Amino acid sequence: MGAEPTLSTRINDEELEFTAIGSWTTAHADALEVLVAAAAAQASDVRNMAINMAMVGELDTLGAWLLERLARNSSKRGRQVRFVGLPDHYRGLLDEVRRVNRRAPTSPEKKNRLLVGLDILGRGAVDIKVDLVVFLEMVAALSIAIAHVLVRPRNLRLTSAVYHLYRVGWQAVPIILLITFLIGCIIAQQGIFHFRKFGADAYVVDMVGILVLRELGVLIVSIMVAGRSGSAYTAELGSMKMREEIDALRTMGLDPVEVLILPRVIALVVALPILAFLGSMAALYGGGLVAWLYGGMSPSIFIARLREAISVTHFEVGMIKAPFMALVIGIVACSEGLRVKGSAESLGLQTTTSVVKSIFLVIVLDGVFAIFFASIGM
């Protein structure tokens, strides 16, 4: 890779002469920077300076720039600098390097800390508004698409909807059953453990039944679906956006909301109640199993008590919520997908936002429903 570079210094006749020797290339970058820094330090109060390059073996942009920078810094301090003995075949390179870095890039001016803080706060507030507007826009676009489909049912992408139903519904069944079964087991075990202290372990059936059917079944399933299918929707639509597929659809006179988003949302709205039902059953099964094996309550007693403890109302309260949860997850996931910009980073960011926001909204919605059902006495 050529000889080690050196930079020797000599003073003759009021002139400081640097002689660059060896190969001044990127391969020796680390050594070169130190060499030139040391040389710059000793360039004292001599009027004139020469850089002798006759003995340079190899030269590339890095080496040329370091020498040029040494010369430029010196001439800024009022010295006369000249280059001596430059080999002809490196003349073009040195000329090129002398042209660059003339204008300093405009550095962003320093700002007041308080103003920066206020700026961040203000932008945050605007972002919340933007989020809300994006959500409402998606609701509106979806309503228009539904209206279109109602007028002309043939516009419904049934194949696509069924395919997505298969993905977000059927393929999600095993993991949903497993998770809700485990949750049912845990609730029953905790209930028996603590209720037994005051002899009320029979009431664990009421707790498991009401909690699972009213709240936990649909909530756990919604959170699972937001994490599993919502994120997939965002990532799919986002990468389609990145590769201009969505623009392509639009130019063909097709509405992306109708073609891509409506089938996905329909699939979720159909799938989530089914999954919530299956999940609730799995949780009750888990609770019953633990009550039998851990609490010593036979299955026939569990079922008899369950029949007394719960009514169809509890089941209805849970199931009514499910399609609304699905709608929120679908709308958030799809609108975040369409907000993806060109970079891979933005895809990741929007997918995270989609999951966090839909889980948050699902829990808020659950709270709103709780107030609603309480006030109408369900």
Next chain:
Amino acid sequence: MDSSADEMAIRVRDLVVGFGDQIVLDHLSLDVRRGEILGLVGASGGGKSVLLRTIIGLIPKRQGLIEVMGVDLDTAGLWDTRAIERRWGILFQQGALFSSLTVRQNVQFPMRENLHLSDALMDELATAKLEMVGISPNDGDKFPAELSGGMTKRVALARALALDPEILFLDEPTSGLDPIAAGDFDTLIKTLQQTLGLTVFMVTHDLDSLHTDCDRIAALADGKIVAVGPIATVLASDHPWVKSYFQGKRSRILTRAPN
């Protein structure tokens, strides 16, 4: 082809590359001399990019020999391979800029990973490279998503040049550029090749690039190099594909123009 190995930047012998049952490159041999610009032409899907990607080690080969700067990449150890990789720069067709880094950070990335330089020097070098490819230093803080196609190619070229490589691989450098931008880019490549003393291996479809930039042209057809040499030699070739390539409607205007 019988010149000594020392003058060769890249030597490819009997290279076979295939995917499944399909053989893409069939006992292909090619030399790239130091300090020249070699243009590789061939039909779309004919294996030009495959050859480039095989030389830089992205696609495994079935048999044959590839030597870069006299080093056989099969027998070279990890450190020798790394050293060779630092001596080449690659401009991918779509630029392949890292989308989460700014333009300046993209150019600094190879320096940051391979060298131990101060931040100030890296900033200056990055600005220098950007100016050399015709990007204003003020664009250094933009992200790749904010750049136009031509600027993306220029920034990608600056990144390819970050470590002052000896060999530059260009995969269709002018594709997707308008004729003026493509012409400017051709000039830029030629100028940089001369000032930096580069060896350039260029895959291209652009007949203008072949005429203005390339010292030699290699034509790839049926998995082999069917003609190689200065443009006049390749134009005189009898191979049917080469004939139809250079004497099609679109190229006739160009080949006649100099006369």
